[in-house]
Amino acid sequence: MDFQDYGDLFNWNRKIMEDDWNDKQHLTIKAKTKANGNDFATTVKMGDTAKDGAYPLAVEQKLKVKAKEAGGHELEMKFKNSGAISYEYECNALKVS
Numbered sequence: 001m002d003f004q005d006y007g008d009l010f011n012w013n014r015k016i017m018e019d020d021w022n023d024k025q026h027l028t029i030k031a032k033t034k035a036n037g038n039d040f041a042t043t044v045k046m047g048d049t050a051k052d053g054a055y056p057l058a059v060e061q062k063l064k065v066k067a068k069e070a071g072g073h074e075l076e077m078k079f080k081n082s083g084a085i086s087y088e089y090e091c092n093a094l095k096v097s
Contacts, residue, residue, distance in 0.1 A: 027044075027047050027049060028045050029045075037066050040064075045059075054076070057081070059080070060078060061078070062076070062077070062078050063079075064076045071095055072092040073092070073093075074089070
């Protein structure tokens, strides 16, 4: 008899709860990509209740970039379809100089 490895079920359940399945979300799609130590994530959420035949839609793009030059840099940016842009930047250049 072979047993199937399901991995970390707690982590899987936590991700489902973070996606707001119970908060009037009809559909949630996430796409994540890693390239050269950088993270790119796109989240699309479609609401459950239709307003005038159109479903509420939310799109968010998240970008996380890390660089090692000059002590290290970290940048995290979020873009939303509402036009909101937020970012957080950390530079460790003064720690190594």
